[in-house]
Amino acid sequence: VFDVIDDDFLNEAEKCFLCLDILLDRTDLPFTYAVDLWIYIKKNYIDTERPEKPQLDIKGNPMPVVKEKEDNKKVIDFSLDAEFIYASFRQAYQINLLKEQNRLSWIEFKALLNALPDDTIMQRIIAIRQWKDDGEGSKKYRDNMRKLKAKYSLDDGEEEDDGS
Known part of the structure; x- marks a missing residue:
């Protein structure tokens, strides 16, 4: 779709x-x-945005919600990130998304995606995409983060900031 x-x-x-x-x-x-x-x-x-009222599960507990994106910049692309999403679901939930096609609803999928633990590859990539060079950390760390940001960028022409 x-x-x-x-x-x-x-x-x-x-x-x-x-x-x-x-x-x-x-x-x-x-x-x-x-x-x-x-x-x-x-x-x-x-095209859903964050709902004003939290959605509740069957037991009345609030469902996970979309994390706020800095500057509303796109941090995930379902086509480009498909393999990372798949791997993250396998790691976090032991769910094979290929086998769950047509069984897992869109709402369930989005809830699980938004609740992925920080140690999954997709969450790491999102953190890299959202990283801003504020001058903190060593030059080696910042250089590495800039390389990773370029590697996982969703924009072909995303500018690289040299930190100066």
């Missing part, structure tokens, strides 16, 4: 019907119903 959404060659109607076919295995929906349904799904499950 994310590949379809990111496809620059498809128009919005094509994206709508293709995504609904992928998600619901339905191609027979009337146009207006399909568009309304797609807008609802995209708004509530794909």
Whole structure:
């Protein structure tokens, strides 16, 4: 679905019907119903922001929430980070995401992703992407962090700051 959404060659109607076919295995929906349904799904499950009220699980406990991103800069890309997300889920939860496809809901997936422990590769990469050179630490440490930041950057042209 994310590949379809990111496809620059498809128009919005094509994206709508293709995504609904992928998600619901339905191609027979009337146009207006399909568009309304797609807008609802995209708004509530794909383009979600942090909810104002915390969501509760079955026992009434608050569900994990999205960590605040510095400067609202994108820190994860589902396509580029797929292998790191997969490895992190295996490490933290012993979940094989390939086997859980079509069984794990989007909300469950996002809750688990947002609650990944700090020692997982995905959380380490997020920390690297969010790192800012404030002059603290040794030159060797800062040089290493800049190299890692460039390696795991989501922007091809992300500027490297030499710290001076």
